Amino acid sequence: MxxxxxxxxxxxxxxxxxxxxxxxxxxxxxxxVTPSLIGFPNTLIVIPAFNEEKNIGRVLEGIRRCAPEIPVLVVNDGSRDATARVSREHGAKVISLPFNSGYGVTLQTGFIFALKNGYTTVLQMDADGQHDPRYIVDMLQEIQHEYLDVVIGSRFLENTEYKTTFLKRMGMFIFGNLASIFCGQKVSDPTSGFQALKGKAIQFVAGEYYPPDYPDADFIIMLHRYGFKTREIPVTMLPSPDNKSMHTGHKTVYYVFKMFLSIVVTLLRQKPKG
Amino acid sequence: MPPRIRIIAILICIFLVAYVFELVRRKHLNEEYSMGWLVTGSLMLILSISEDLLIWVSDLVGATLFTSTLFFSGMVFLMIICLHFSIRISALTNQVRTLTQHLGILDYEKKTLENVVAKHSLDKNPSALDTL
Known part of the structure; x- marks a missing residue:
C-alpha cells in the first residue's frame, strides 16, 4: 500500500x-499542482546523486521551499545507501541506474528523460547541498531570456568567500582562463554544476558529444563552439557538509590530462553548421 | 637465422593460427576479433618460413639480426591489435552507458505505470487491496 x-x-x-x-x-x-506551474512551465530540476542519503533530503526540502511547483528528478547513480528511498519520500521522481556510472552519465540520464518527456527547461544542481536553492528562481528567470541557452551559477562573480585547496584553485584558474579565451567571454566558474539549460542545449547534453565523465571547461567550450549562448550569474555556495571532491588522488592527474585532451579535440573538431 | 629459433617460431605461428580457428569453430571467439590474430599468425608464419622474405624485410627496416625483424613485426602487429581493442572497448563502453541510462528510465516508467494501473484497479475494485 x-x-x-x-x-x-x-x-x-x-x-x-x-x-x-x-x-x-x-x-x-x-x-x-498545475496553477503555480505557470511561472516556469515544462521545467525539471535534475539532481545526480551518489550515496547522498544524508544530504539529499535537505536539498529536496530546500527546493520545495523555494520552488515548490517544479518537479524534481533525482538520478541515483547506483548508490549503496538509501538515497533513492529518501528522495522518493521527499516527493522526487527517482531514476536509479543499475550501477555506478559517474557524474556525467548520471546527469545525462536526467537530460534524456527531460527530452523524452517534453521538458523544455532543465535546471541541474548537486545533491550534496552546496547549491543554495534560493538561486533556483533567479537562474530560471535568467534562462527565460530568449537569446540565452545556458545559465551557469558562478561562485566567483561576486564574492570569493568560497574556500578550496590550492590545486583545485590552480585547475579552476587554468581551465577557466582557457575557456574564457576560446569562448571570447569571461568564464569564471567552469566546474559549476549549478546550471540551467533550455531548448536545443538540452538536446545537446542528451546527445553523443557530451563529455561522459566530468563535464567541465571542455563542455563550456563545446557549448560555445556549437553556437549556444551562455551567461554566468553570481551565486553563493553553501559549505559542503562532508566536502568530498570528485577529483582526488590519481584521478586529479587523469582529470588534468582529460581536460586538456578534451579541449584540444573539441577545438580540432569541425565547427558544426547550423 | 639459427634453425632452432626458426622452428620454434614456425611452431608457435602454426599453433596460434590453428588455435584461433578452433576458437572460432567453438564460438569462443567472434569472427571479427579472429581476423587480427589470423593475419598476424599467418604473416609471422610466412616470415619465419621464407628466408628470402625475411632478409628482404630486414634490409628494408635496417635490422642487423633476422630475429629482431621477427620480434619487431610481431610487436607492430600486437600494437595494431591492441589499438583495435581500445577502439572496440570505447564503443562497447558507450553502448553500455546508453543502455544503463535507458534501463534506468524504462525502469522508472515501468514503476510509474504499475502504480497508475494498480491505483485504477483499486479504484474500480477495492477488494483488490487484499491481493496486494
Whole structure:
C-alpha cells in the first residue's frame, strides 16, 4: 500500500496526461499542482546523486521551499545507501541506474528523460547541498531570456568567500582562463554544476558529444563552439557538509590530462553548421 | 637465422593460427576479433618460413639480426591489435552507458505505470487491496 501511494504526489507527466480522462479525484490532485506551474512551465530540476542519503533530503526540502511547483528528478547513480528511498519520500521522481556510472552519465540520464518527456527547461544542481536553492528562481528567470541557452551559477562573480585547496584553485584558474579565451567571454566558474539549460542545449547534453565523465571547461567550450549562448550569474555556495571532491588522488592527474585532451579535440573538431 | 629459433617460431605461428580457428569453430571467439590474430599468425608464419622474405624485410627496416625483424613485426602487429581493442572497448563502453541510462528510465516508467494501473484497479475494485 505504502509503495502504491508513494508516488501519488510525484506529479509525473504520465499522471498528468492520465488525469485528463480519469476519475475526478485524480484530476483534483494534479490540478492542485498545475496553477503555480505557470511561472516556469515544462521545467525539471535534475539532481545526480551518489550515496547522498544524508544530504539529499535537505536539498529536496530546500527546493520545495523555494520552488515548490517544479518537479524534481533525482538520478541515483547506483548508490549503496538509501538515497533513492529518501528522495522518493521527499516527493522526487527517482531514476536509479543499475550501477555506478559517474557524474556525467548520471546527469545525462536526467537530460534524456527531460527530452523524452517534453521538458523544455532543465535546471541541474548537486545533491550534496552546496547549491543554495534560493538561486533556483533567479537562474530560471535568467534562462527565460530568449537569446540565452545556458545559465551557469558562478561562485566567483561576486564574492570569493568560497574556500578550496590550492590545486583545485590552480585547475579552476587554468581551465577557466582557457575557456574564457576560446569562448571570447569571461568564464569564471567552469566546474559549476549549478546550471540551467533550455531548448536545443538540452538536446545537446542528451546527445553523443557530451563529455561522459566530468563535464567541465571542455563542455563550456563545446557549448560555445556549437553556437549556444551562455551567461554566468553570481551565486553563493553553501559549505559542503562532508566536502568530498570528485577529483582526488590519481584521478586529479587523469582529470588534468582529460581536460586538456578534451579541449584540444573539441577545438580540432569541425565547427558544426547550423 | 639459427634453425632452432626458426622452428620454434614456425611452431608457435602454426599453433596460434590453428588455435584461433578452433576458437572460432567453438564460438569462443567472434569472427571479427579472429581476423587480427589470423593475419598476424599467418604473416609471422610466412616470415619465419621464407628466408628470402625475411632478409628482404630486414634490409628494408635496417635490422642487423633476422630475429629482431621477427620480434619487431610481431610487436607492430600486437600494437595494431591492441589499438583495435581500445577502439572496440570505447564503443562497447558507450553502448553500455546508453543502455544503463535507458534501463534506468524504462525502469522508472515501468514503476510509474504499475502504480497508475494498480491505483485504477483499486479504484474500480477495492477488494483488490487484499491481493496486494
Amino acid at each position: 505504502n509503495k502504491l501511494y508513494r508516488e501519488k504526489h510525484s506529479n509525473t507527466l504520465l499522471a498528468e496526461s492520465e488525469a485528463v480522462e480519469s476519475s475526478p479525484e485524480e484530476t483534483e490532485s494534479s490540478s492542485a
